[in-house]
Amino acid sequence: MGAPRARGPIPASLGLTEIPQGLSKLTKLRDLLLSGNDFTGGLPDWIGEMKDLRFLDISYSNLTGHLPETLGDLSNLEFLYLSYNQLEGEIPDSFAKLGNLVALNLNSNGLEGEIPAWLWELPKLSNIQLARNRFEGHIPDTIIRDPRYVLTRENGCLTGSEAVIEWLSPIDPRWQDGCPLQIVTEALPDGREDGEIYEFQVKATGGRRYNDGTYRWSISSPRPNATGIDEKPASSWGGCGKEQAATGR
Amino acid sequence: MSVIEYEATLEAESGEPPYRWSAAGLPSGLTVDPATGTITGGLREAGTFSVNVTVTDSQMPARTSTRTLSLTVAVTSGCEDNTSIPDIECYALVEFAKGMPRVETWNVDIGRGGDPCGWFGVICRDGHVVELGGEPEAFYSMGGPDGGTLIPALRHLTELEYLNLMYVPFVGELPEELGQLKKLKTLALGYNSFDNINEADWLWELPELEGLYLRRSA
Numbered sequence: 001m002g003a004p005r006a007r008g009p010i011p012a013s014l015g016l017t018e019i020p021q022g023l024s025k026l027t028k029l030r031d032l033l034l035s036g037n038d039f040t041g042g043l044p045d046w047i048g049e050m051k052d053l054r055f056l057d058i059s060y061s062n063l064t065g066h067l068p069e070t071l072g073d074l075s076n077l078e079f080l081y082l083s084y085n086q087l088e089g090e091i092p093d094s095f096a097k098l099g100n101l102v103a104l105n106l107n108s109n110g111l112e113g114e115i116p117a118w119l120w121e122l123p124k125l126s127n128i129q130l131a132r133n134r135f136e137g138h139i140p141d142t143i144i145r146d147p148r149y150v151l152t153r154e155n156g157c158l159t160g161s162e163a164v165i166e167w168l169s170p171i172d173p174r175w176q177d178g179c180p181l182q183i184v185t186e187a188l189p190d191g192r193e194d195g196e197i198y199e200f201q202v203k204a205t206g207g208r209r210y211n212d213g214t215y216r217w218s219i220s221s222p223r224p225n226a227t228g229i230d231e232k233p234a235s236s237w238g239g240c241g242k243e244q245a246a247t248g249r
Numbered sequence: 250m251s252v253i254e255y256e257a258t259l260e261a262e263s264g265e266p267p268y269r270w271s272a273a274g275l276p277s278g279l280t281v282d283p284a285t286g287t288i289t290g291g292l293r294e295a296g297t298f299s300v301n302v303t304v305t306d307s308q309m310p311a312r313t314s315t316r317t318l319s320l321t322v323a324v325t326s327g328c329e330d331n332t333s334i335p336d337i338e339c340y341a342l343v344e345f346a347k348g349m350p351r352v353e354t355w356n357v358d359i360g361r362g363g364d365p366c367g368w369f370g371v372i373c374r375d376g377h378v379v380e381l382g383g384e385p386e387a388f389y390s391m392g393g394p395d396g397g398t399l400i401p402a403l404r405h406l407t408e409l410e411y412l413n414l415m416y417v418p419f420v421g422e423l424p425e426e427l428g429q430l431k432k433l434k435t436l437a438l439g440y441n442s443f444d445n446i447n448e449a450d451w452l453w454e455l456p457e458l459e460g461l462y463l464r465r466s467a
Contacts, residue, residue: 015446015465016446016447016463016465017447018447020447020452020453022450022452022453023453023461025453025454026453026455026458026461028456028457028458028459029458029459029460029461030459030460031435031459031460031461031462032460032461033439033461033462033463033464034463034464035464035465036439036464036465037463037464037465038465052459057464
């Protein structure tokens with residue numbers, strides 16, 4: 001029997017404590033992966049000076065503050081991964097300049113505001129992950145014609161057509177927590193009235209789970225005068241639900 | 250002192266100091282300081298060398314003495330068969346492997362003879378090592394349960410363009426000597442545990458760097 005070997009976890013690294021400004025001296029840098037560090041503070045404005053960046057991953061890094069406008073200056077950027085931080089505020093207008101962006105992952109931050117309509121129109125963007133923030137807005141039908149991977153669950157109220165929701169539901173069981181997706185119909189189906197609860201053809205895969213063990217979805221018309229929001233136990237249809245019961249008409 | 254650094258001081262008896270020294274036949278990379286008689290430098294070739302050392306004293310007229318010394322540079326174990334790259338690069342690989350305990354226990358072929366350009370994780374071009382650790386997890390866990398040590402001798406791979414040291418993990422110091430690898434285009438240090446990573450300002454002085462991977466625990 002030999003002597004017991006020293007075994008144990010590798011001592012935890014301190015990791016990087018801030019995004020080093022020296023990075024801005026690396027003028028040829030194309031790929032930068034800094035994820036998993038424990039940064040103090042947020043994304044610096046000078047990050048927009050790293051013009052050759054194609055791949056930027058600073059996820060899981062405790063970043064705070066806003067997305068800097070200067071990120072929009074990274075015209076070669078193809079992959080932007082900033083998930084699992086504590087970023088706040090809205091998606092900057094400057095992101096509309098990110099014409100080479102292929103993948104955007106902002107999952108699990110504290111971002112809010114409308115998802116800008118132009119985001120869905122960025123020519124190369126095919127992977128859009130915005131889950132677990134406080135975004136609102138409308139998901140256009142174009143994501144079906146130009147298939148994209150889209151993850152938006154656990155946000156503020158997002159809207160989309162039935163077709164969009166049907167398209168998204170297999171990959172995005174969005175009725176889990178918080179305010180789920182709201183079904184929008186261009187026109188009310190024949191024989192329906194605003195606010196009426198009705199079934200439609202969506203094979204929902206998730207649902208809000210209640211203490212009694214049931215799952216519920218509900219739907220509403222998007223019209224301003226539609227106040228009928230309700231919840232119903234259901235197993236095969238989806239829609240918009242809010243926590244409050246129907247206010248009726 | 251790394252094994253490939255060499256230093257020795259010549260001494261003379263009698264005569265009148267100060268002496269002046271010269272030496273012929275030194276292995277390449279070594280020089281003698283004429284005033285102190287100190288031979289220093291980095292060893293770049295193996296073999297046995299006959300070195301003619303001449304010392305001149307300060308008398309008038311000066312007296313000169315010459316001796317032939319034999320200097321043997323032993324090839325570091327594992328580089329006996331190297332004809333592909335400069336020996337100093339082979340030594341650097343052997344030393345590098347010594348910092349990862351499982352290279353030996355797992356019988357990884359680094360430093361075990363044969364052509365170093367065929368060793369695990371090594372890619373050569375034009376007679377130099379240009380890539381080390383090309384696979385994404387090449388040296389995964391080779392540091393063993395207590396972690397490995399990153400050996401500064403790696404700095405001798407001066408033509409290196411790609412260095413992937415992820416997942417070893419290394420513990421302790423990230424040697425600033427790696428800042429001499431000015432041709433690096435890709436440097437991956439993630440999933441190690443260097444305790445001076447926040448002071449590694451030499452990283453920002455690598456002019457060709459295109460890819461930098463510092464995922465914790467970098």
